[in-house]
Amino acid sequence: MVVREIEQFGEVRQRARAYFCYLFNRNMPIRLPNLDLEEINNSLDKIVNEIDSFEALYVLDASGKQVTDNLTNKQKYKGGIGTNRSNKSYFYRAVRQKRCVLTDPYPSSLTNSLTVTAAYPIYDDKSELKYVACMDISLKDVLKIAHPSSLQSMFGDFVKVSYSMFSLALLMVAFLLFYNGIASIISHGFMSATEDIEAMFKATILLTLALAIFDLVKTIFEEEVLGRHNRDDVSGIHKTMVRFLGSIVIALAIEALMLVFKFAITDPTHILSAVYLIGGVSVLLVSLAYYVQSVSVKRENDSVN
Numbered sequence: 001m002v003v004r005e006i007e008q009f010g011e012v013r014q015r016a017r018a019y020f021c022y023l024f025n026r027n028m029p030i031r032l033p034n035l036d037l038e039e040i041n042n043s044l045d046k047i048v049n050e051i052d053s054f055e056a057l058y059v060l061d062a063s064g065k066q067v068t069d070n071l072t073n074k075q076k077y078k079g080g081i082g083t084n085r086s087n088k089s090y091f092y093r094a095v096r097q098k099r100c101v102l103t104d105p106y107p108s109s110l111t112n113s114l115t116v117t118a119a120y121p122i123y124d125d126k127s128e129l130k131y132v133a134c135m136d137i138s139l140k141d142v143l144k145i146a147h148p149s150s151l152q153s154m155f156g157d158f159v160k161v162s163y164s165m166f167s168l169a170l171l172m173v174a175f176l177l178f179y180n181g182i183a184s185i186i187s188h189g190f191m192s193a194t195e196d197i198e199a200m201f202k203a204t205i206l207l208t209l210a211l212a213i214f215d216l217v218k219t220i221f222e223e224e225v226l227g228r229h230n231r232d233d234v235s236g237i238h239k240t241m242v243r244f245l246g247s248i249v250i251a252l253a254i255e256a257l258m259l260v261f262k263f264a265i266t267d268p269t270h271i272l273s274a275v276y277l278i279g280g281v282s283v284l285l286v287s288l289a290y291y292v293q294s295v296s297v298k299r300e301n302d303s304v305n
Contacts, residue, residue: 061131
């Protein structure tokens with residue numbers, strides 16, 4: 001689920017940054033003469049009253065040294081005063097850009113889980129950097145803040161569970177088709193005295209459909225449940241669609257061939273039905289070729305742009 005959470009963070013990053021910067025802007029004293037640390041601490045207390053889901057709040061001086069203990073709800077995360085954080089990205093980015101910044105997710109030294117840090121530079125009336133206020137928030141809490149609706153979160157969980165159930169059901173269908181295909185081969189294919197071409201064709205169709213459904217299940221589970229999206233790779237969803245549709249076309253072509261042999265031997269008057277099926281397969285094959293060509297052209301245009 002980490003990959004999906006990082007992708008979601010990329011989508012809501014601007015919204016999350018705007019929210020945390022708003023908290024700092026509204027509560028932190030800026031451009032004031034004789035700015036002291038006590039005023040900063042009072043501002044941190046105001047922020048604590050507005051947001052519950054954070055790991056730690058602390059203040060760095062202009063050199064990157066932590067000048068306050070971690071303000072946190074968990075006793076084991078307290079302390080930290082005197083720690084040199086001048087080498088942290090959130091410190092030098094806030095100082096260099098002279099504005100509120102929000103980092104990429106990184107492993108927290110406090111919780112060992114993915115965390116982001118919002119950093120806010122504080123200047124006095126002479127535009128000299130005095131402090132940098134920092135807030136560590138877990139990635140999960142950032143996503144909750146960016147998507148505050150519990151109904152939306154519940155719907156997202158419901159969608160994941162639903163896709164998981166559909167994937168499981170389709171996987172059972174694929175295994176059932178595979179089982180019947182193997183059973184058909186064993187019962188007919190290995191008997192030298194029996195030349196049942198129709199049974200062999202049916203076994204091939206069953207195995208082909210099982211493979212197509214298995215590929216579909218793999219894509220659904222990876223894309224919708226695990227969140228493994230690869231938007232820039234044609235070998236992702238497009239490749240799976242080509243394989244799935246190709247398997248269907250192959251299954252129909254085998255069925256049409258089987259009907260041609262069957263009607264040619266038993267009832268030539270119905271052979272025209274097999275010809276119609278072959279025509280339908282041809283249309284599907286041309287459509288699939290057009291789809292592949294369109295995807296290739298779109299990828300080339302995107303790479304040029």
